[in-house]
Amino acid sequence: MTKLPKPLLVFHWLFAIFMLAPLAMVVLVSFTSKGYIAMPFDGASLRWYRAMLEASDFIDAFWRSLGLAAAAATLATLMAVPAGMAIAWHRFAGRDTILALLLSPLMVPHVVLGIALLRFLTQIGGSGSYWGLTAAHTVIVLPYVLRLVVAAATGFDRSIAQAAQSLGASGWTVFRRIELPLIVPGVAGGWLIAFINSFDELTMSIFVASAGTQTLPVKMYNHIANTIDPLLASVSTVMIVLTLVLMIVLDRFYGLDRILSGKT
């Protein structure tokens, strides 16, 4: 293979700068000592990190988002594992339709889902409720887990399960001792990607969450709509660092490209 020509390499680094610049700015601004958005070059301070610890509404929203993301990812995984195994291993009438239905939340714009759910939850008396928000997040992250479970289960040699069955193992034992351990990497990756997607979701939650159930992105958006101050930058920096840790874990174990395009 020939080496990359210079112009392409220069382009690559410009591209990297373009991708990183806004995130780097947020991190830099968070260390300012001023009361407004400014670069911290004439004296860095942790003023806005102390302010963050005292901003109880942000802290509450953070924990709420964390709990919501864990609940939605877990519920979605519980539903996606059996569904994914059925779709990967069985040929049945309506299989393609069922798969399309389960993946359909990926196709619907979140703003449309948001207003549809706001109307629906209002009609059934669940608007602004925590369970409504959890249900909404569960359906939108379900496709992410499902894609990874199907991919993991498809690449699995069915003869092992058949061997166990012919040796007298019950269906449940085969599932617990053979099938589940083999698809665990796909399931774990799916849970993580579902968790991250739920945690980051803004557009649908804006409609579904009430003042009492604001998630962190919704809280941040409402804050930005009023004023952009360095408090947002310090909150964002914490989020960027946490995401970076998860990102490195995902990249080590799965490869970011594969997990993001839904293949394990």
Place this chain on the structure above:
Amino acid sequence: MNAHRNRLPYWLTAPGMLVTLAFVALPLVLLFSLSLYPFVSGVGIGEQMTFANYTEIFSDDYFHAIFARTFGMAILVTLLCIVIGVPEAYVLTRLSERWRAVSVVIVLGPLLISVVIRTLGWAVLLGNEGVINNLLMASGLVSEPVKIMFTFTGVVIAMVHVLVPFMVLAVWTSLQKLDPATEQAAQSLGASLPTVLRRIVFPQVIPGVLSGGLIVFALAASAFATPAIIGGRRLKVVPTTIYDEFLGNLNWPLGAALAVVLVLIVLAVSMGVNRLVERRWKQVFQ
């Protein structure tokens, strides 16, 4: 035993199906029906079914301008993502293992960071007191701050940043399927790198470019956070208009009708492009 086996897949998919039907399909059907009712101020939703919301959208220049802006923006963002995303995907395949690992985190990692945070970064960069303007002023290139925040240009820049990873991902996936031997064969026969790229590599990744383009287009047309934060109140697009109708004017039927029209246009474009691709590039898929 046999009957039991045949029903097993349905039992296994039932929980996911029921939840998706209840919280996606049913609400969408109800949203469509909501768009067919009139809005009565003071009362809320009227009782007589009507097409009034749709007639309003199709006859009012105010909505024409918003739809034109939204799809103009989506097309421009898609083209820019193709122009910078395709070469970047190619570079990724050619980097050494270690640099590729770092570059992948830089290029795809932002997908895992909330859109609110990424857009906030652009607000910091693009504002009148922002970093780019301070640099421009300090270098003496301009005497007045350049207005980028709250402009069409600003929204397009930030949206390209938010969406270009999807393009890189799609093109990179199709590049990985290429047989490197075809490239080497062309080169050993004396083709220069630009020729190889143009005649050998690019034609084979067109399906990846188109599927990435469709994803970017659909997401750009329905993006909310970036146009809302960078575009501000006056530079309205369809999703921010839906937000205003729902949570500002409380005119839910009109907001529902806007959503229906948005989804139908995005669907029509996707299906049109798919049809075109199947006819024009049939051989690529065989």
